Amino acid sequence: MKIASVRATPLNLPVTVGSGARTKSTFLSMCLVEVELDDGRIGSGITAITEEEVIASIVNDIAHHALVGMDPLRHEQVWDKLFWLLTPRGQSGYASHAIAAIDLALWDLKGQILGQPVWKLLGGARAQVPVYATFGFAFFERDELAAAAQAWVERGFKRLKMTVGHHALQRRDEPRPLAQVIREDVERIRAVREAVGPEVQIYIDANCSLDYFHAQALAQRIEEYGITFFEEPVAQNDIPNLAKLRAKTSIPLAAGQNEGLASRFRDMLAAQAVDVVQPNACISGGYTQCLKIAGMAAAFNASFANGGAWPHHNMHLHAGLANGSLVEYHSVAVECCKLVFDGLPEPTDGVLALPETPGLGFRPNRERVAELAKRPGSRGAGKA
Ligand SMILES: [Mg+2]
Secondary structure (H helix, E strand, C coil), X not given: CCEEEEEEEEEEEEEEEEECCEEEXXXXXXXXXXXXXXXXXEEEEEEECCCHHHHHHHHHHHHHHHHCCCCCCCHHHHHHHHHHHHCCCXXXXXXXXXXXXXXXXXXXXXXXXXXXXXHHHCCCCCCEEEEEEEEECCCCCHXXXXXXXXXXXXXXXXXXXXXXXXXXXXXXXXXXXXXXHHHHHHHHHHHHHHHHCCCCEEEEECCCCCCHHHHHHHHHHHHHHCEEEEECCCHHHCHHHHHHHHHHCCCCXXXXXXXXXXXXXXXXXXXXXXXXXXXXXXXXCHHHHHHHHHHHHHHCCCEECCCCCCHHHHHHHHXXXXXXXXXXXXXXXXXXXXXXXXXXXXXXXXXXXXCCCCECCCEECHHHHHHHXXXXXXXXXXXX
């Protein structure tokens, strides 16, 4: 049994963001990777929050030629070969996304070959995982945000995540002082807390869009609203700044969804910089590397949760491992996955039940993917 081909399809997916009073049509990018064996079996993986055309080129022009003829069950051998091929001097970036998508496809194949779902091969710690719903996007006005939060609670979700910071540092072309951005964020968080009551857990995510001073000022002003964690509060996941912030706030800090190197998680943990590490299986080197990061989190008695969306791939990791926990049910990413895959499970009362079918338990729909792949490239399109 050998790898016959590794191919990537860059996708630019049309999605509708929001609910109730306000919706917005936009696009989200994803790169689908399929590994085909010489017996015709195919495994699939994805990556996202990157430039999908770049990843497709890495996979099709470099990884394919390197992996043809290798044994698909030897995931460590494949991972190590890709690591030294694509990141020989510790570069991270695009290479980690490409390795992640290929690694997920290999685990999907491993499950198909062995007749077992991936979550059991990863350890089978539990058959269902709790989710939190990411619903609170920047384009909502304050009252619409509160109404959307209520609507998600009525759908059975008791854990809700909203964005803050709103790419304030990134959008230097817009006259939006950080002080003004966080002042409005305080009001938005208050409106959501008042709308959902004290029992619902609220998470916030700055997507690395604030500097230390404004992240700290925001944390200080929202402590009374009972925030469960503050994700990616500072630019670049800067570890000394995270550690300083963590020492100053009672709100737990979370980070790591877009990190490529396991050593970055080691450094966060050693510096006591975060409460929750969030490697994403679709980005942080696939299941193979996330297993190692989760092991470090366990050794440091830190929490381990999913950030960066793509719940259907990350649910296998969090069901598989004893210290697995929350999976991010990001409404836009879920809509993307529904365009690409058939057989996706839906959460009930805030919980996703893992499939018993071999591999990932869901497959890309070839016809729809072919149609979607005709869309033009999406440079600058939305990133979850
Ligand atoms: Mg995030």
